[in-house]
Amino acid sequence: MEKFTTLTGVAAPLPIINLDTDKIFPAIYLKTIKRTGLSQWLFQEIRFRSDGSENPDFVLNQAPYRNAKILIGADNFGCGSSREHAPWALLDFGIRCVIAPSFADIFYNNCFKNGILPIALPKEIVEELMEDAKKGANAVMTVDLGTQTISRPDGEKLHFELDAFRKHCLLNGLDDIGLTEQKAAEIGAYEEKARLARPWQFGMTQRGA
Amino acid sequence: MAAPRTLFDKIWDDHVIAAQGEGAYLIYIDLHLIHEVTTPQAFEGLKLADRKVRRPDATMAVADHNVPTSDRSRGIDDPDSKLQVDTLERNVKEFGVPYFPVDSINQGIVHIIGPEQGLSQPGMTIVCGDSHTATHGAVGALAFGIGTSEVEHVLATQTLIQAPAKNMLIEVNGGLGTGVSPKDVILAVIGKIGTAGGTGHVFEYAGSTFRDMSMEGRMTVCNMSIEAGARAGLVAPDETTIAYLMGRPYVPKGAAWEQAVAYWRTLPSDPGAKYDKEAHLDAADIAPHVTWGTSPQDVSPITGRVPDPAQVDDSLKRAAMQRSLEYMALSPNTRLVDVPVQRVFIGSCTNSRIEDLRAAAAIAKGRRVAGGVRALVVPGSGLVKHQAEEEGLDRIFLEAGFEWREPGCSMCMSMNADKVMNGERVASTSNRNFEGRQGKNAKTHLMGPAMAAAAAVTGRLTDVRQLG
Numbered sequence: 001m002e003k004f005t006t007l008t009g010v011a012a013p014l015p016i017i018n019l020d021t022d023k024i025f026p027a028i029y030l031k032t033i034k035r036t037g038l039s040q041w042l043f044q045e046i047r048f049r050s051d052g053s054e055n056p057d058f059v060l061n062q063a064p065y066r067n068a069k070i071l072i073g074a075d076n077f078g079c080g081s082s083r084e085h086a087p088w089a090l091l092d093f094g095i096r097c098v099i100a101p102s103f104a105d106i107f108y109n110n111c112f113k114n115g116i117l118p119i120a121l122p123k124e125i126v127e128e129l130m131e132d133a134k135k136g137a138n139a140v141m142t143v144d145l146g147t148q149t150i151s152r153p154d155g156e157k158l159h160f161e162l163d164a165f166r167k168h169c170l171l172n173g174l175d176d177i178g179l180t181e182q183k184a185a186e187i188g189a190y191e192e193k194a195r196l197a198r199p200w201q202f203g204m205t206q207r208g209a
Numbered sequence: 210m211a212a213p214r215t216l217f218d219k220i221w222d223d224h225v226i227a228a229q230g231e232g233a234y235l236i237y238i239d240l241h242l243i244h245e246v247t248t249p250q251a252f253e254g255l256k257l258a259d260r261k262v263r264r265p266d267a268t269m270a271v272a273d274h275n276v277p278t279s280d281r282s283r284g285i286d287d288p289d290s291k292l293q294v295d296t297l298e299r300n301v302k303e304f305g306v307p308y309f310p311v312d313s314i315n316q317g318i319v320h321i322i323g324p325e326q327g328l329s330q331p332g333m334t335i336v337c338g339d340s341h342t343a344t345h346g347a348v349g350a351l352a353f354g355i356g357t358s359e360v361e362h363v364l365a366t367q368t369l370i371q372a373p374a375k376n377m378l379i380e381v382n383g384g385l386g387t388g389v390s391p392k393d394v395i396l397a398v399i400g401k402i403g404t405a406g407g408t409g410h411v412f413e414y415a416g417s418t419f420r421d422m423s424m425e426g427r428m429t430v431c432n433m434s435i436e437a438g439a440r441a442g443l444v445a446p447d448e449t450t451i452a453y454l455m456g457r458p459y460v461p462k463g464a465a466w467e468q469a470v471a472y473w474r475t476l477p478s479d480p481g482a483k484y485d486k487e488a489h490l491d492a493a494d495i496a497p498h499v500t501w502g503t504s505p506q507d508v509s510p511i512t513g514r515v516p517d518p519a520q521v522d523d524s525l526k527r528a529a530m531q532r533s534l535e536y537m538a539l540s541p542n543t544r545l546v547d548v549p550v551q552r553v554f555i556g557s558c559t560n561s562r563i564e565d566l567r568a569a570a571a572i573a574k575g576r577r578v579a580g581g582v583r584a585l586v587v588p589g590s591g592l593v594k595h596q597a598e599e600e601g602l603d604r605i606f607l608e609a610g611f612e613w614r615e616p617g618c619s620m621c622m623s624m625n626a627d628k629v630m631n632g633e634r635v636a637s638t639s640n641r642n643f644e645g646r647q648g649k650n651a652k653t654h655l656m657g658p659a660m661a662a663a664a665a666v667t668g669r670l671t672d673v674r675q676l677g
Contacts, residue, residue, distance in 0.1 A: 026646075032289070034249075080641060082247065082356055084358060105408060105438070106354055109356060109359070110358065168230060176370060183368075
């Protein structure tokens with residue numbers, strides 16, 4: 001996973017509440033067995049017209065926002081399905097940070113597994129950032145994970161909160177599985193204890209019907 | 210004396226292995242269900258890192274999203290769907306993971322077969338790369354959906370790194386009225402608290418309505434917890450749960466069964482346990498519901514009308530409602546019972562169990578699917594299909610002009626060939642009415658199985674209570 005330290009780029013406004021993962025990445029394209037190159041299907045239904053041409057009204061089809069690295073969203077961003085294809089497609093497009101008043105839990109988790117930083121901020125502040133993001137080429141923000149600050153286009157700095165563990169993993173680009181494997185002894189000890197307490201759960205799926 | 214704990218607290222405490230940094234814990238996973246859509250990249254990751262599946266004996270695989278629901282002897286036509294199913298079959302073989310093949314009577318939607326086979330048991334932690342994993346909470350298991358990176362993490366380590374959820378009590382009391390189903394209960398809950406009402410929380414469904422509900426009804430309710438933002442929803446195990454599980458293929462036998470039951474009986478929330486949030490509903494107030502928009506919270510009793518965005522103050526909410534109604538091609542103040550449908554889908558992990566099919570068949574019996582309507586009945590598993598055929602439900606549906614299909618996810622998300630045609634309106638027993646989910650420009654109205662059957666025979670959204 002790529003480290004996330006600081007990010008400077010154009011922020012695109014996406015003021016849609018309850019933006020679901022079907023809208024971010026339609027189910028029909030989930031048939032891929034790959035996790036790369038998925039940006040071609042990102043926001044498919046709203047980004048393209050039925051003849052396949054770009055919808056000029058959609059923000060990411062407009063000049064300064066084609067290179068957006070940050071999305072400013074609305075409440076309950078990423079609700080719905082658990083599909084990690086949604087963050088994979090965002091990442092493939094170049095989005096490394098999403099700022100919204102609230103996120104759906106699974107999408108929020110999935111972002112961290114892919115080097116994307118989701119930032120939850122109070123609604124009034126996100127509304128101000130949404131206005132900033134409407135400034136086109138001037139909608140440049142800097143996100144500094146180390147200091148947990150967002151620099152607005154006018155230079156004002158905003159603080160954001162984040163779990164220490166998630167911050168640590170993202171800053172260092174750590175692989176979760178590798179970290180967990182360092183706890184092999186604890187996992188083994190837990191399994192021995194669980195085998196005594198709940199023996200019927202062991203060997204279960206292989207025992208067969 | 211220890212503080213009183215909720216059902217969720219007890220399962221959580223029994224599964225914490227170690228703290229994993231501030232606010233994060235390593236928890237153990239008892240059962241990992243996998244399907245073809247969200248696992249190929251996870252197995253690829255294991256191969257690249259030369260890792261094994263730690264507990265194949267706690268893992269079960271099935272293909273459900275891409276499988277055809279028509280004649281399966283011809284295989285899968287769509288090359289991408291076929292590749293995904295073939296990839297799963299290759300991976301389970303290579304990694305030694307138990308698998309229900311597509312031609313097995315045990316095959317079905319992953320969330321149907323877990324409880325049906327007795328794999329899903331009280332007190333377990335259960336995960337699957339699928340947000341409707343909450344379904345298994347009906348047996349009193351902590352069951353939630355995860356992304357593909359987490360699928361890989363569980364395959365490799367049988368653990369997950371999680372922050373503890375908060376507890377939210379959803380209490381409903383009283384008997385359900387005639388024609389009111391568990392689907393209506395959960396739609397009413399989502400309508401009340403909103404699609405983000407449960408974010409960060411695990412629901413515990415309590416009160417006499419759930420106590421008196423069958424296991425299958427509880428599964429319908431828990432299934433849609435995610436549509437209210439909660440990753441998991443639980444019902445405390447009780448005599449109904451134990452009676453349901455007894456004798457199922459994967460539950461323990463003999464002395465081990467007694468030991469398991471004794472453990473399960475310790476799980477219900479202690480008296481005085483605290484919840485971070487609560488919502489209370491009265492069953493007597495719940496009518497048959499349908500959705501009118503493109504979020505599950507866009508829901509109304511069938512006796513209602515399409516809402517008017519002009520009445521909404523918040524600008525983003527108004528914009529969302531306008532967009533919804535434009536997509537759904539509905540005018541404000543239209544009576545819901547005046548909305549015509551061209552398609553009906555009875556199936557999905559929400560409503561494809563035997564009780565659902567019985568409820569739909571009771572309405573279909575002696576009636577005909579209305580002209581211009583195509584109606585599909587897709588059982589949730591091979592076993593459900595077999596039982597329905599034993600009971601003659603297939604004959605009732607076929608004689609009424611419904612199509613009777615092979616089990617799978619089907620038109621809920623249209624990854625197989627079962628698609629709603631461009632712009633058609635569908636009465637659907639599935640769980641999401643998102644734009645484009647059931648097909649391009651498909652206009653989805655969510656409802657219970659009897660309501661969907663009623664829409665099929667009248668050709669419009671219908672109050673099932675009017676059909677008698």
